[in-house]
Amino acid sequence: EVQLVESGGDLVQPGGSLRLSCAASGFTFSQWWMHWVRQVPGKGLVWVSRINPAGITTNYADSVKGRFAVFRDNTKNTLYLQMNSLRAEDTAVYYCGRDNWGTVDFWGQGTLVTVSS
Amino acid sequence: DIVMTQSPDSLAVSLGERATIDCKSSQSILHSSNNKHSLAWYQQKPGQPPKLLISWASTRESGVPDRFSGSGSGTDFTLTISSLQAEDVAVYYCQQCYTTPLTFGPGTKVDVK
Numbered sequence: 001e002v003q004l005v006e007s008g009g010d011l012v013q014p015g016g017s018l019r020l021s022c023a024a025s026g027f028t029f030s031q032w033w034m035h036w037v038r039q040v041p042g043k044g045l046v047w048v049s050r051i052n053p054a055g056i057t058t059n060y061a062d063s064v065k066g067r068f069a070v071f072r073d074n075t076k077n078t079l080y081l082q083m084n085s086l087r088a089e090d091t092a093v094y095y096c097g098r099d100n101w102g103t104v105d106f107w108g109q110g111t112l113v114t115v116s117s
Numbered sequence: 118d119i120v121m122t123q124s125p126d127s128l129a130v131s132l133g134e135r136a137t138i139d140c141k142s143s144q145s146i147l148h149s150s151n152n153k154h155s156l157a158w159y160q161q162k163p164g165q166p167p168k169l170l171i172s173w174a175s176t177r178e179s180g181v182p183d184r185f186s187g188s189g190s191g192t193d194f195t196l197t198i199s200s201l202q203a204e205d206v207a208v209y210y211c212q213q214c215y216t217t218p219l220t221f222g223p224g225t226k227v228d229v230k
Binding site for chain 2: 035044045046047050059061062095100101102103104105106107108109110
């Protein structure tokens with residue numbers, strides 16, 4: 001059974017940093033592209049980033065480019081999102097997901113990031 | 118960026134009746150390698166992550182009830198729930214899977230009338 005478990009969400013001050021983790025199991029993690037998608041509670045879904053299986057190719061939404069970095073450790077079956085220079089508008093639930101031809105076919109339960117002073 | 122729009126914003130349908138949600142992409146999302154449209158539909162229930170229902174505009178995912186169907190071509194797509202059940206109350210999103218940034222529609226809330 002595919003499982004994705006996010007962690008690392010927290011309350012952080014504007015300008016601060018946070019690292020999210022996504023532990024994967026139930027599939028060969030090293031063979032799949034992976035995504036981060038976020039959602040402000042009560043609002044819609046917004047794609048954030050993706051990374052290829054080898055961890056070499058990454059893509060970002062313009063709103064996070066230069067501030068966020070996605071990376072992975074295939075030996076630990078874990079996906080990460082390093083978030084720097086956080087802003088109030090980054091407040092959201094962050095989901096990790098497995099890619100399947102551009103869809104997200106499996107989602108984690110999400111982790112809440114709150115950026116506030 | 119490819120902009121995805123959905124209509125209506127919300128709808129209420131009687132149990133057993135049909136629900137129809139439209140989705141439009143701002144440009145073609147036809148995948149040249151297989152001549153299929155890179156369009157997905159998701160269902161999100163309160164307090165849960167989204168669930169993939171349909172990929173390639175019309176391919177139901179494993180385990181998805183056959184009352185859910187997807188159709189469309191060009192830039193216009195439709196999700197149909199043929200006979201609404203109580204457990205179908207949710208927000209439904211379309212997404213273009215054609216190119217980054219991947220983009221979602223704003224969502225359509227489906228309720229029971």
